[in-house]
Amino acid sequence: MRAKRADRIATVVFWIIGLVSISILLFITGVILWNGLGKAIQPSFIFGRPKGFKAGGGIWPMIVSSFYITGLALFVIMPISILSAIYLAEYAKDGRFTRFVKFCVDSLASMPSIVFGLFGMTVFVILFGWGYSLIAGSLTVALLNLPTVMRSAEESLRSVPVTYREASLSLGASRWKTIRKVVLPSATPGILTGTMLTVGRILGESAALVYTAGLVSRHVPDSLFDSAAPLAGYIWYVQTEAGAPDYRAIVDGSAALLLVMVLVINFGARRIGNYYQKRTLAGEKRV
Amino acid sequence: MKRIKRAINNFQRKEVGIKIILVTSASLSILAVFMIIAYIFRESLPAIRTVGFKGLFSFNWKPEPANPPAGSYGMLVPIIGTISATFWAILFGAPLAIGTAVYIDQMAPMAIRSVINRGIEILAGIPSVIIGWFGLTMLVPALRNVTATNGFGIMAAGVVLAVMSLPTITSISVDALRALPPELEEASLAMGATRWQTVSRALLPAARRGVLIAVILGIGRAVGETMAVQMVVGNANQVAWPWELFKPTSTLTSRIISDIGESTGVFRSVVYTEGLVLLIFAMVLILAIRMVSRERKR
Amino acid sequence: MYNLDYRLEVEGLTLHYGNFKALENISVKVPNERITAFIGPSGCGKSTLLRCFNRMNDLIDDCKLEGSVFLDGEDINGSGYDVTALRRNVGMVFQKPNPFPKTIYDNIAYGPRLNGKKDKLTLDGIVEESLRKAALWKEVKNKLREPAMRLSGGQQQRLCIARVLAVEPEVILMDEPCSALDPVATQRIEDLLAELKKYYTIIIVTHNMQQAARASDYTAFLMIEDEGEPGCIVEFGETERIFTNPEDERTEKYITGRFG
Ligand SMILES: Nc1ncnc2c1ncn2[C@@H]1O[C@H](COP(=O)(O)OP(=O)(O)OP(=O)(O)O)[C@@H](O)[C@H]1O
Numbered sequence: 001m002r003a004k005r006a007d008r009i010a011t012v013v014f015w016i017i018g019l020v021s022i023s024i025l026l027f028i029t030g031v032i033l034w035n036g037l038g039k040a041i042q043p044s045f046i047f048g049r050p051k052g053f054k055a056g057g058g059i060w061p062m063i064v065s066s067f068y069i070t071g072l073a074l075f076v077i078m079p080i081s082i083l084s085a086i087y088l089a090e091y092a093k094d095g096r097f098t099r100f101v102k103f104c105v106d107s108l109a110s111m112p113s114i115v116f117g118l119f120g121m122t123v124f125v126i127l128f129g130w131g132y133s134l135i136a137g138s139l140t141v142a143l144l145n146l147p148t149v150m151r152s153a154e155e156s157l158r159s160v161p162v163t164y165r166e167a168s169l170s171l172g173a174s175r176w177k178t179i180r181k182v183v184l185p186s187a188t189p190g191i192l193t194g195t196m197l198t199v200g201r202i203l204g205e206s207a208a209l210v211y212t213a214g215l216v217s218r219h220v221p222d223s224l225f226d227s228a229a230p231l232a233g234y235i236w237y238v239q240t241e242a243g244a245p246d247y248r249a250i251v252d253g254s255a256a257l258l259l260v261m262v263l264v265i266n267f268g269a270r271r272i273g274n275y276y277q278k279r280t281l282a283g284e285k286r287v
Numbered sequence: 288m289k290r291i292k293r294a295i296n297n298f299q300r301k302e303v304g305i306k307i308i309l310v311t312s313a314s315l316s317i318l319a320v321f322m323i324i325a326y327i328f329r330e331s332l333p334a335i336r337t338v339g340f341k342g343l344f345s346f347n348w349k350p351e352p353a354n355p356p357a358g359s360y361g362m363l364v365p366i367i368g369t370i371s372a373t374f375w376a377i378l379f380g381a382p383l384a385i386g387t388a389v390y391i392d393q394m395a396p397m398a399i400r401s402v403i404n405r406g407i408e409i410l411a412g413i414p415s416v417i418i419g420w421f422g423l424t425m426l427v428p429a430l431r432n433v434t435a436t437n438g439f440g441i442m443a444a445g446v447v448l449a450v451m452s453l454p455t456i457t458s459i460s461v462d463a464l465r466a467l468p469p470e471l472e473e474a475s476l477a478m479g480a481t482r483w484q485t486v487s488r489a490l491l492p493a494a495r496r497g498v499l500i501a502v503i504l505g506i507g508r509a510v511g512e513t514m515a516v517q518m519v520v521g522n523a524n525q526v527a528w529p530w531e532l533f534k535p536t537s538t539l540t541s542r543i544i545s546d547i548g549e550s551t552g553v554f555r556s557v558v559y560t561e562g563l564v565l566l567i568f569a570m571v572l573i574l575a576i577r578m579v580s581r582e583r584k585r
Numbered sequence: 586m587y588n589l590d591y592r593l594e595v596e597g598l599t600l601h602y603g604n605f606k607a608l609e610n611i612s613v614k615v616p617n618e619r620i621t622a623f624i625g626p627s628g629c630g631k632s633t634l635l636r637c638f639n640r641m642n643d644l645i646d647d648c649k650l651e652g653s654v655f656l657d658g659e660d661i662n663g664s665g666y667d668v669t670a671l672r673r674n675v676g677m678v679f680q681k682p683n684p685f686p687k688t689i690y691d692n693i694a695y696g697p698r699l700n701g702k703k704d705k706l707t708l709d710g711i712v713e714e715s716l717r718k719a720a721l722w723k724e725v726k727n728k729l730r731e732p733a734m735r736l737s738g739g740q741q742q743r744l745c746i747a748r749v750l751a752v753e754p755e756v757i758l759m760d761e762p763c764s765a766l767d768p769v770a771t772q773r774i775e776d777l778l779a780e781l782k783k784y785y786t787i788i789i790v791t792h793n794m795q796q797a798a799r800a801s802d803y804t805a806f807l808m809i810e811d812e813g814e815p816g817c818i819v820e821f822g823e824t825e826r827i828f829t830n831p832e833d834e835r836t837e838k839y840i841t842g843r844f845g
């Protein structure tokens with residue numbers, strides 16, 4: 001009977017905990033959207049340029065910069081991470097080198113993004129003389145996100161059933177052919193999910209970017225070496241400077257817009273992942 | 288005969304070429320790690336040389352942006368600030384997150400389990416500036432009203448960081464619980480255990496290493512989090528121990544992001560040294576995770 | 586029919602998984618302190634039926650059942666019936682040995698501890714007695730504090746039986762308990778069954794005809810007419826008669842096919 005009562009109490013407690021967690025996250029989302037969505041959908045705000053200390057500035061250059069940085073970073077991340085993942089999942093034997101690579105990937109993944117910001121600033125901004133620029137910011141977040149994409153790609157490759165490989169190899173295909181024609185296509189949805197999640201993460205990144213890509217952009221960047229302040233960093237900058245009289249509205253609006261973009265992308269990523277799990281991995285349990 | 292041989296040769300050459308490309312890309316991660324550590328360390332050297340360990344590990348903080356070598360640059364305030372804020376983040380965040388994971392995996396109605404899980408995973412993407420902005424505009428004023436302080440400080444940072452690490456710890460703990468063989472749950476229930484007895488005596492003990500790793504990763508997230516903390520911690524130069532909840536202070540990350548833009552000389556080098564301390568924190572956590580997961584194999 | 590007590594009785598049981606009807610109109614009386622075997626082709630619902638006796642199907646989301654299952658005359662699906670008490674009375678041994686990732690001792694003590702037994706001496710006694718009954722004591726008495734996972738498959742399965750015995754059930758359900766074991770380990774479990782039936786009512790699901798013939802007193806043959814059809818009981822009776830002189834020709838076909 002004691003056990004019964006404990007069980008009933010525990011059930012109630014866990015319900016409360018679960019609901020509290022979800023409500024916290026939903027509450028934050030709700031407040032941000034409630035405060036900012038009105039501003040965020042004004043065309044003059046979305047498509048306008050920042051006006052410094054004057055009211056009525058927009059965020060178009062920052063939005064474009066965010067996407068430029070994301071695109072450019074992916075352009076760097078994708079080939080490196082997929083090739084590395086293929087190496088780790090398909091070729092590497094469990095030797096010293098492999099273990100060392102894995103240790104380095106783990107280390108890279110655990111470094112705080114501000115450290116990447118420091119590094120990017122030292123090397124790309126100052127040493128290479130690129131200044132606050134699209135390319136310095138992109139390379140910095142590329143480094144920052146390389147390990148996560150690599151890991152999710154490796155996992156997707158590993159979850160492709162061995163039988164697929166055996167079938168292809170037994171038909172006389174080479175190892176590389178097997179990977180390209182059989183393994184990679186089966187792993188694509190998983191890799192795609194990982195990539196989408198990374199897009200969301202890059203869009204939300206600020207600490208690694210404010211001192212590599214720039215704090216504010218007056219116009220849409222027109223070259224790799226133009227400063228390209230991303231939206232997330234701009235939010236931080238505007239609330240720190242508090243220069244424009246309507247800075248609060250600008251932050252509210254930018255935050256709502258950024259949140260919508262990130263949540264939509266994450267939602268899409270999970271949908272792909274879900275679809276993939278249901279289709280390809282049905283009944284297949286990974287060890 | 289010759290043609291076949293040449294074909295085989297070509298074939299092998301191609302496979303070898305591919306392998307070289309693959310190994311090279313994999314090696315890039317090694318290069319990246321070493322470059323980062325090397326550069327952060329190199330930039331910290333001037334501070335380590337001129338300020339010295341004693342000066343760096345002191346409470347004395349009087350930067351002289353105009354004449355850097357004349358200032359004093361103790362890092363203990365932000366180091367303790369980071370520890371204090373992380374302490375509360377985990378104290379609030381970990382039980383909530385582990386409880387949520389148990390709720391999702393065991394207690395929630397079957398029909399909505401995956402919906403809740405997915406929802407938490409999606410909300411894990413809320414950018415840190417946004418949580419910081421929420422903290423600055425909602426949490427800090429609320430704390431100000433109920434405590435007669437200015438609202439900034441360890442408490443605000445702890446809550447913000449707890450929210451940030453909540454989804455991380457939750458989803459990794461859920462994974463750890465899901466990775467348990469279903470037979471475990473069946474075995475326990477079949478012996479007449481209640482749901483709670485099954486969770487507390489069979490499932491959580493079996494998943495404890497995964498849950499521990501989740502908490503360590505949560506700590507890592509809290510230690511390295513920058514923007515959200517900088518917005519609510521107050522950035523004051525005074526030490527705040529974990530029990531000084533409403534004292535504005537600084538963390539390593541908030542110091543770095545505040546100072547990096549306009550420091551020169553030794554002052555600037557000190558900023559890198561703060562980064563170096565963060566790197567060391569991160570390495571300690573990695574080693575902790577390795578130890579926990581190595582134990583699992585035995 | 587048989588002059589025995591029936592501890593477990595099933596009446597007109599029909600079970601659905603969602604829209605799929607897995608069992609239809611099952612009625613069977615399980616004799617007391619005997620071993621009853623459920624045999625039949627794969628997918629005919631043997632495990633499903635077995636899991637009705639301790640309501641393990643409660644764990645499956647969209648599982649609905651009609652009809653009744655009585656334990657000692659009480660409907661176990663009735664409102665207010667205590668599931669945890671039921672499961673303590675009706676123990677279960679699974680197809681794959683599933684010890685907890687704990688020590689041997691803690692595995693056996695798990696059940697008694699659930700019921701609030703904390704005293705070390707009492708627990709020691711229960712652990713030893715259960716291991717003795719499961720014919721495992723001699724092999725493990727010097728390594729009670731070692732992880733149960735280190736035991737061999739056969740030992741693990743006997744450990745799981747001991748773990749069930751420690752809760753002092755009256756009925757024990759076994760779902761293909763030997764299918765993951767080699768012939769020697771299987772033999773030991775069968776010997777153990779012969780010993781246990783003196784005190785317990787046992788239901789065992791098996792694919793092994795010899796095992797059913799050797800070890801059980803009563804046999805129920807389940808079958809599905811066709812793919813997607815529900816399972817039902819074709820024939821039930823004393824094992825000897827079922828195997829030597831089946832009434833239904835489907836039973837005969839199955840048994841001879843299996844023996845052949
Ligand atoms: N959880 C479930 N959800 C849906 N259908 C199920 C579930 N479990 C079993 N079934 C279906 O119910 C039918 C009976 O399954 P059951 O496992 O009881 O068969 P069985 O006789 O034990 O087979 P086997 O000898 O292979 O163990 C099968 O068609 C199976 O696919």
Ligand SMILES: [Mg+2]
Nearest residue numbers: 631632633760
């Ligand atoms: Mg079965």
